[in-house]
Amino acid sequence: MRVRLLKCLGGAVVKHGVRFLVNLAPGGDVIYDIAVDTWEEYRRGGGDTAQAELESLAQATAQEMQQAVAQTVEQVAANQPAEVKTALGAYLAQVPSAIRRSLRRPTDPTGKTMPPGQAIEGAAALVPFLPCG
Numbered sequence: 001m002r003v004r005l006l007k008c009l010g011g012a013v014v015k016h017g018v019r020f021l022v023n024l025a026p027g028g029d030v031i032y033d034i035a036v037d038t039w040e041e042y043r044r045g046g047g048d049t050a051q052a053e054l055e056s057l058a059q060a061t062a063q064e065m066q067q068a069v070a071q072t073v074e075q076v077a078a079n080q081p082a083e084v085k086t087a088l089g090a091y092l093a094q095v096p097s098a099i100r101r102s103l104r105r106p107t108d109p110t111g112k113t114m115p116p117g118q119a120i121e122g123a124a125a126l127v128p129f130l131p132c133g
Contacts, residue, residue, distance in 0.1 A: 027132060035124070039122060050120035054114065059112045069092045069093050073089045091131060095129075098132075099129045
């Protein structure tokens with residue numbers, strides 16, 4: 001079978017259309033914008049690599065996440081109404097399971113480790129690790 005055109009199309013979509021791809025899912029455009037803002041803010045802060053942070057979140061216990069989510073909500077949404085804080089907390093609590101789902105593979109069915117050599121460079125690379133709803 002001839003697939004050169006398909007490969008060219010796939011390459012062009014990857015190069016120019018990551019936003020298009022995520023828009024195919026409900027809320028994808030917002031998830032992409034969230035990933036862009038997250039990546040920009042994360043890069044300004046320095047610290048660990050995104051890979052190390054993702055792996056740490058994947059390995060966090062429920063109690064650790066509960067504390068981290070509560071602190072985060074109070075830091076970033078202090079002036080928001082209670083219903084916004086509750087919704088944000090519920091969303092953030094889904095992050096570890098979304099990460100584990102994205103990291104599952106035959107060599108790590110738990111999804112708690114990053115594959116060797118996997119780099120997280122840019123907002124588009126974060127999208128698969130974000131809860132979509």
